[in-house]
Amino acid sequence: MSIESNSHSPNQPLQQHNLQPDDFDGASENGLIPDTLATQQALAAISSLQSEENTATLKQARSIFKTHSVPVTVTPRALLMTLVAIAITFTGIILDNSLLGISGTVVTLFLSVVILLPWLQEVVEEWFAPPERTLLIGLVGLVISTIAFIQFTSIGNILLAWGRKINWEASGTLAEWFGALGQILIAIIAVYIAYRQYVISKDLTIQQNLLTVQQNIITQQQTIDSYFQGISDLVLDEEGLLEDWPQERLLAEGRTAAIFSSVDGSGKAKILRFLSRSKLLTPLKRDGHLGRAILDGSGGYAEDRLAGVRVIDLGVMLAGTDLSGTDLRWTDLSEANLVRANLSKCDLVKSNLSRTILYEANLNGADLNATRLFYGSLETASPRSRTEPPNYQTGEHTGAVVENADLSNVARMSEAARYYCCAWGGEKTRSTIPSGCEGIPNKLGR
Secondary structure, three states: OOOOOOOOOOOOOOOHHHOOHHHHOOOOOOOOOHHHHHHHHHHHHHHOOOOHHHHHHHHHHHHHHHHOOOOOOOOHHHHHHHHHHHHHHHHHHHHOOHHHHHHHHHHHHHHHHHHHHHHHHHHHHHHOOHHHHHHHHHHHHHHHHHHHHHHOOOHHHHHHHHHHHOOOOOOHHHHHHHHHHHHHHHHHHHHHHHHHHHHHHHHHHHHHHHHHHHHHHHHHHHHHHHHHHHHHHHHEOOOOOEOOOHHHHHHHHHHHHHHHOOOOHHHHHHHHHHHHHOOOOOOEOEOOOOOOEOEOOOOOEOEOOOOOEOOOOOOOOOOOOEOOOOEOOOOEOOOOEOOOOEOOOOEOOOOEOOOOEOOOOEOOOOEOOOOEOOOOOOOOOOEOOOOOOOOOOOOOOOEOEOOOOEOOOOEOOOHHHHHHHHHHOHHHHHOOOOOOOOOOOOOOOO
16 A cells, blocks of 8 residues: 555626606696796607616606605685785884784784695605604603793792802812813814724625625636636537647646645535536546547446546646545546545545545545445445556456545545545544444554
């Protein structure tokens, strides 16, 4: 058994009902001027554009239009009565006649309130929402009730008597204390404002970092897509068959090694799944003269584990790589060098790890359901060797190197895989295997 590199020799449109001409009906009845009618026509023309970018402007214009088009219906008789009441009021003021003045004032006030009441209602509804109107009425009621309570009880007299007893000249020092207290409060407010600015700045920084991460993810996915297309164009001919001459294989390996250094663990897993399912990591049976892959007669390429040639040989590309938490199901990682790789919490269901170097690899929490660690019989299977060729019939030298690997908390590990890891993992690996290795000999001897 040896630990060497992986080279072995053998926009929806605006709805019509949102902007109807009926919204401006009644304009002629309310005494609208020609400029207002022109404004209506302009707004109707804008609504006919039916574009989302004009919707905000249109709504704003409509709100302004409604603000200045409050319906005020006044009959000529009411206007005449108001003018007469105003004249009587002025006559009473000029003649200093209290009877005429009071009578005219009362009538003028009543008629003016009747005329302005619709406008006042519109202003209140526009500037104050129902909760705000409730709060305003409550505050006014509180102030008036407090004043009335002081006026009609003895509390007012008690406050006046207490105020007369205070020596206001001696209270100057107290005012200075209050001034100092005010300065302290201002400093506290300044500190609070600075703290809020820090919090807001921190939130903005976090949002900016999130945007940067999202942009990086998008850029990485674009890079991976470009790699997929480049590899496909490189190794396939016009008919879609493998045409991987030696130089093309070298270029494919070079591209793969380069992109592995520029993507994260999730990106590496995507690339490995693509290459594995495309049979680019599998040793394929070759024509002895041309070197081309041979079809297996059932719609695929024939595999040759002993003497086949891979389109892309991973070699040491994944040594020390962090692939934690990634999806590596059904991937062919056979003969790959994963020394000190982090495979914790990986999904390795039905992946092929035969002859893979997992020396000091971290497999903590990985899913090993139906994962292949060796070929042949369990009794004769053994790890790969530097000098001896693999025997895929008996399993000799076809197994993965699991020495000093961390197999803590692995899930769905078969009994055959547990026996193999206990037998060939060494003492350190044996101590991490779930269910222990009691009764299983240590064939590694260390």
